[in-house]
Amino acid sequence: MELVIQNFDNQVIEESNIVTSEKRHFIEANTIEVSLEHLKNECTIPVFAKDNETTISHYEFITTTKNVIQEILGYQGDLIPDIRVSHVIKGRVPTAIGKPASELLDSEKTIYYERMAFVFEIPEITEIVNGNKLNLCVGGVRAYNQENLFSKKSIEKFKVFVGFQNKVCTNLCISTDGLLDDLRVSSVYELGERIHTLINQYDKKEHLNRMKKMNDYFLNENQFAHLIGKMKLYPFLEKEFKKTLFPLKVNDSQINTIVKDYHLDTNFSKSTDDKISLWNVYNLFTEANKSTYIDSNLERNVNAYEFMNYIGNLLENNQSNYFLHTNIIAFS
Structure with missing residues (x-):
């Protein structure tokens, strides 16, 4: 709870000093937006081919991060992730083998996304930096192309971050100590522990001071x-x-x-x-x-x-x- 008291203190902000914009994406590239329910109910979970053990799914990654945010910050608001995915991997159920693609029913199709990025924005924790409104955010990236899915189950790789999102343009502002770009874990529990450690070790004041200094x-x-x-x-x-x-x-x-x-x-x-x-x-x-x-x-x-x-x-x-x-x- 020390993080809440010392690093994320509430501020009184004059609305006239806040510059905001309409909703935009935090990443473009070749991504599309999907919902958490879509990942949970409509996507298959990749497995390690040699032992058929499941990977940690995109849905589990996102919900684990959400749980950590709620635990550390004591957050009571409705946390809705902004999720972007790319490189869809298509398949079909066994009963649809040999069926022309144009004749496949939705119930016969399977998909998952090779790459996924998400952000949880916490609008109650806000800073004004150089006239721009910045909201605290926590998120992550999962890229199955960086895993060897043709082997037996092994340590899995994730990327997690804590930083700010500039509401003028939805640009992410991430510092060096706010990113774990090579997080390797073997379980959902271990993943949650590492996210917890990252958020607690993140030096918010140093990050904000360095960004403010850029305007000098x-x-x-x-x-x-x-x-x-x-x-x-x-x-x-x-x-x-x-x-x-x-x-x-x-x-x-x-x-x-x-x-x-x-x-x-x-x-x-x-x-x-x-x-x-x-x-x-x-x-x-x-x-x-x-x-x-x-x-x-x-x-x-x-x-x-x-x-x-x-x-x-x-x-x-x-x-x-x-x-x-x-x-x-x-x-x-």
Whole structure:
């Protein structure tokens, strides 16, 4: 209960200081939205082929996370997960063998989703960061493509996180200590224990302070253009030189999205004097990251957070390097 008292204290928030938007997805890529009941009642559960032991299902993962949230926070509200899935695996019941696909009845079809991501948003736990409303959220990712389902039952892999969701754009804001990207467990009980530990160890104050500090630093247009150009060159650098640089994970199409939104985004584009805060750049990155597939989305989200802190440290110490030149002057 210490988490509730010290880290998630209630705040009085002026509604005039809150910027919100209509509901949008926390991830796009090639995902679709499904309900928890659909996963429970209409999807099969993959098994390990050599011993026919079941995997931990998407439904069990989500409900286990919900139970942990309710236990730790003493939460009494109605927690409804936002669930996105991709890469549907289709099958059929034995009695439908040989039947043309066009003639299959719904009762003869089976499906499950290879990849699934979900978020529980807790709107009662809210912070205002740089004029944006951020709600606490807890979620996870399961990707069966990262399991060897052709073997005997073994340790299973999950990804879980705790952080915030920016209500302006539904972008996830996840810090390094708020993510377990290689959680390996053998039971639902162990999964719950590890989620419990992650939430309790998450340093909310440090995360919020670092995000607020991003608004203290700005890039002029030439510095931003230099940064984008270096990001474009980054994938083609010699391996030995690349090892000396920040390990950037953004891809080329996402860089193009960042550039477009730098000019056009309603909330996070450059200002009229052609400057942009690192907070706005961070949100351009996390918005572009929504195009990342489920199985690597969280890692890239955290990479964006670390990269912005890295650039902020360079600006604070007036240091130049491959990505940033602090002495570039803005020309009109």
